[in-house]
Every structure is written in structure tokens, then in C-alpha cells.
Amino acid sequence: MSTQLGVLAMYMPGRKLEELSFYRKLSVYGQKLGVDVFVFTPDDVDDNRSRIHALAYNQATRSWTRRWIGFPPIIYDRCRYHGADNYRKITRFRQKYTKLRYLSRPLANKWNIHRLLSENENIAPHLPSTVHYKNRKQLEQFLKKHPIVYMKPKSGTGGRGIVRLQRLRGGRGYLMQGRDAERRILPATKVTAARIPVRLAGWGLQSKYIVQQGIPLELKDGRVHDYRMLVQKDGQGKWQVTGCAGRIGPPFSVTSNLHGGGTAISMETMLKNRFGTEEKVKSIKEAAYTLGLHIAQHLEAKFGTFCEAGIDLAVDPSGHVWLLEVNPKPSRDVFRLTGDLQTYRKAIRRPIEFALHLLEKKAAPKTDTKLLNLAPQSQQSESH
Ligand SMILES: Nc1ncnc2c1ncn2[C@@H]1O[C@H](COP(=O)(O)OP(=O)(O)O)[C@@H](O)[C@H]1O
Ligand SMILES: [Mg+2]
Missing domain, CATH: 3.30.470.20 (ATP-grasp fold, B domain)
Structure with a gap:
């Protein structure tokens, strides 16, 4: 008898799934190992009837089709955050269904x-010296200690919003280079330490950024x-x-x-x-x-x-x-x-x-998904 693996994903604009080609490969390998892979998003969950309208890959027709399934015994959480709306949906799912078994989980920022x-x-x-951004003074002190400094959003991904500061010789300030929140390359500019927070005004340094010793990797x-x-x-x-x-x-x-x-x-x-x-x-x-x-x-x-x-x-x-x-x-x-x-x-x-x-x-005691406690957990706030 085959077993089920649920992949928890998230719709992008236009109800597109981000990693569909990975899920397809996962399904094909799953078949070989006796595992049926189902892909679903929080939008596909029917809370009232504890069922999911999930996608399954059909190798013969090379296409994805939908089927109603019960909650799979184990879930591979692949959700990445894309905007506040998605974040709310996925957090709700994770908080509501704490008793499900997860293969992966969010770690921390x-x-x-x-x-x-x-x-x-x-x-x-092996950890580069790192501080949470506090203020200009703290940044200036950090820059005195390290010839290269990276500033990174603590919850960023894919190289977005990352700035590198390189000390210039002869006290001529710093070379600032990086990428903005949309990952566009920012042209290199010369700055003084005092100007850095001004140049990055609106980036949310105090709430969002860490400051890290840069490793020379050129x-x-x-x-x-x-x-x-x-x-x-x-x-x-x-x-x-x-x-x-x-x-x-x-x-x-x-x-x-x-x-x-x-x-x-x-x-x-x-x-x-x-x-x-x-x-x-x-x-x-x-x-x-x-x-x-x-x-x-x-x-x-x-x-x-x-x-x-x-x-x-x-x-x-x-x-x-x-x-x-x-x-x-x-x-x-x-x-x-x-x-x-x-x-x-x-x-x-x-x-x-x-x-x-x-x-x-876990095979020993058979669990009926209907008996799982699927009640919402008390609201926990994320420590971002
Ligand atoms: N301390 C550092 N020293 C040198 N390069 C760094 C440092 N931190 C980040 N980088 C460069 O920036 C990239 C993205 O940084 P990372 O911390 O992995 O954030 P992201 O989540 O955006 O991938 C790294 O892959 C590396 O190329
Ligand atoms: Mg990275």
C-alpha cells in the first residue's frame, strides 16, 4: 500500500505554483518509492470537512489533476513568504494544524x-561577527573594526536589500554597493559613515537589519x-x-x-x-x-x-x-x-x-486523522 506525502505550497499571482517542476520530480520519485505526492495550498483546505482539494501528478498524461484527499500523514512545508496576505494564510494553517506531522518547518530569522x-x-x-542594527554610532564603531561590512535584512532572501560597505584607504570613507529590495543592483558610490543611514533611509534598518563582518570573497x-x-x-x-x-x-x-x-x-x-x-x-x-x-x-x-x-x-x-x-x-x-x-x-x-x-x-499506533486535535492553537506571535 502506498503512503501519502502532502506538499504545502503557496499560490503566486494567477494561482501559479512557484516550484511546480520540483514537485513534479518529487512525485515521480515518490511513485518509485511507494509514496503518493499531493500538492496543496492553504486555499485548498476545506476546514469544515477536514479534506483537501489537492493536486496530484499523473505521469502517464504528464499533467496535474485535482482530487479530494484527507489530511496526509506527513507534510513537506515548502511555503516561502510572498507578501502579507500569504504570510497570514500560511501562519493560520500552521497554527491551526499543529498536530499534523511536518517534514520541514520554518526556523528563525x-x-x-x-x-x-x-x-x-x-x-x-565560524560565525562572522554580527550585531542587530541599533544606530549610526554603533554602525560607525562596527565599521572601524571590520574593513568589509555587510548589512542584511534579517528576514530577507535571494540577496534582496543587501549592502556591502568597503573601507577605502586613507580615511576616504566607504564604498557602498548592493541590491535593493527588488534585487536591482545599486551602483557603487562613495559615502561617509555618517551618511550611510541617511542613504538607506526607508530601508527599516532599526527594525529589520543585521550588520555583519564581511568575508573577503572577491x-x-x-x-x-x-x-x-x-x-x-x-x-x-x-x-x-x-x-x-x-x-x-x-x-x-x-x-x-x-x-x-x-x-x-x-x-x-x-x-x-x-x-x-x-x-x-x-x-x-x-x-x-x-x-x-x-x-x-x-x-x-x-x-x-x-x-x-x-x-x-x-x-x-x-x-x-x-x-x-x-x-x-x-x-x-x-x-x-x-x-x-x-x-x-x-x-x-x-x-x-x-x-x-x-x-x-510511528507506524505502531494507527492514527486516524479525524481523531487528531485540529483545533486552533492559541494565537502565537512570530518573533521576527
Ligand atoms: N558576511 C558576508 N561576507 C561576504 N559576503 C556575504 C556576507 N553575507 C552575505 N554575503 C553575500 O550575499 C549573499 C546573500 O546573503 P545571505 O545572507 O545568504 O542572504 P539571502 O537570504 O538574501 O540569500 C551571500 O550568498 C553572499 O554572496
Ligand atoms: Mg543566501
Whole structure:
């Protein structure tokens, strides 16, 4: 008998689903592993009758069709926030259906993740110095300590609203470059420290921003680079590094995100180009892998189990590995783009294998979804 996996998604304008091609692949792998994948959004849930009007992929006709289903035994939450309306809907769903089993969950914003991870002595040496933006004075002091500084919105994604400040020689101020909230590249300009908050007026620095030590990541041609690692739970419920790949930002960009025009390259090629010797490459790779696993384990201890995280890492010119960001809903495109299809396929398969592992573990007492407590939970406010 096959089992069901529900994918919780979100409609974009025009009732489009953002990651439909990923869900299609998930469905195809699901079939092979005896799992029926259903995709739905909070809009498709009939609360009164505890049923969902979900999409299922039909391989024979290569099309998506809708079916009414009961609540699936496990849910892969892929919702990313796009505007206040969607945010309200998804928060309501998560709060109403706390008793469902989730394969993935929202973690926390960049600032709270930073604070949680700094508690761990294995991870702390890999965290760039970071503060929450307070005021001009604090920023000026931070700029005196670090020749490169990044300012990032703590709940931002895809390289939006990120500014890099680079100290110019001879006390000539700072070079400010970045991307606005719509991810448009801001041309480089020279500023004084005092002018920075003025230039970024309206960006919500005090409520939304963290200020972070910048890691020097410019390549010889001026483009920046970093690495995206995917850590996932395997079919035995153990954390594994599924893969890691390099990303190179487009010219004039201070971010390397693929959606912002970045290109993907294998981690080995990238490290070999920068560090030459096999030994050094091997030791950096090992440090990065160990760090990735420590991060996943630490976050799991804090938030409860989840199936995967996309970890943005930087390697500075000395070979030290730094954590830039943890993504709870990672894309796996980087492996398709480097042509590492084996890793790409593994990255799609693993959440299904882990779902099966969780369901097998829980198989003993049969749960009837109708008996689950689906009553709304008391309103919790998100700590953004
Ligand atoms: N401290 C930093 N030092 C150097 N580069 C950084 C730093 N923080 C971010 N970046 C660059 O900006 C990109 C986006 O930053 P990130 O923190 O991952 O936010 P987002 O959620 O927008 O992806 C990174 O992939 C990297 O290229
Ligand atoms: Mg990122």
C-alpha cells in the first residue's frame, strides 16, 4: 500500500505554483518509492470537512489533476513568504494544524539563528561577527573594526536589500554597493559613515537589519563567490551532507545568489582554483562538511526534527570556513546547474526517504486523522 506525502505550497499571482517542476520530480520519485505526492495550498483546505482539494501528478498524461484527499500523514512545508496576505494564510494553517506531522518547518530569522548558533562552541568560530542594527554610532564603531561590512535584512532572501560597505584607504570613507529590495543592483558610490543611514533611509534598518563582518570573497576578476551546501536527513534519520557547490555572482554584484544572476561551479574546482594543493582542498572540504552537520544538529535540538537545510558558506583567503546563512527551504538547483545530476537526484529523493523513515517509526499506533486535535492553537506571535 502506498503512503501519502502532502506538499504545502503557496499560490503566486494567477494561482501559479512557484516550484511546480520540483514537485513534479518529487512525485515521480515518490511513485518509485511507494509514496503518493499531493500538492496543496492553504486555499485548498476545506476546514469544515477536514479534506483537501489537492493536486496530484499523473505521469502517464504528464499533467496535474485535482482530487479530494484527507489530511496526509506527513507534510513537506515548502511555503516561502510572498507578501502579507500569504504570510497570514500560511501562519493560520500552521497554527491551526499543529498536530499534523511536518517534514520541514520554518526556523528563525538570520539574527535569531545567529544567536542560537553562537551558543555552540564548535560553530561559534565560524560565525562572522554580527550585531542587530541599533544606530549610526554603533554602525560607525562596527565599521572601524571590520574593513568589509555587510548589512542584511534579517528576514530577507535571494540577496534582496543587501549592502556591502568597503573601507577605502586613507580615511576616504566607504564604498557602498548592493541590491535593493527588488534585487536591482545599486551602483557603487562613495559615502561617509555618517551618511550611510541617511542613504538607506526607508530601508527599516532599526527594525529589520543585521550588520555583519564581511568575508573577503572577491575573485581576481572582481566577482564575489561562496558555497551552497545541502544537508539532509537520510532514510535512516541521520544527517548527511548531500552536496556542496560553489556560486559566483555576476559582475558588479556583492551577492552570489543564483536567482540574482549567479552561476554554479563544482566545489572542488572552485577550491582547487583558489588553494591549489589537494591537501588544503581536502581539509577545507572536511571543515565545511563538519560545520554543516554541526549546524543541522544544533538547530534540530532547538527546533525539533526537520528534513533539510541549505547552508551558505564562505571560505576566506586563508581557508577558514564561515557561515553566511541557513535556509530552511532550500532549492536544489545548484546541483542541476553544475551538472552533478547524481547529487541533484539524491537531493530530491532524500525528503521522501526520510518521510518514510518517520512514518515507519510511528507506524505502531494507527492514527486516524479525524481523531487528531485540529483545533486552533492559541494565537502565537512570530518573533521576527
Ligand atoms: N558576511 C558576508 N561576507 C561576504 N559576503 C556575504 C556576507 N553575507 C552575505 N554575503 C553575500 O550575499 C549573499 C546573500 O546573503 P545571505 O545572507 O545568504 O542572504 P539571502 O537570504 O538574501 O540569500 C551571500 O550568498 C553572499 O554572496
Ligand atoms: Mg543566501
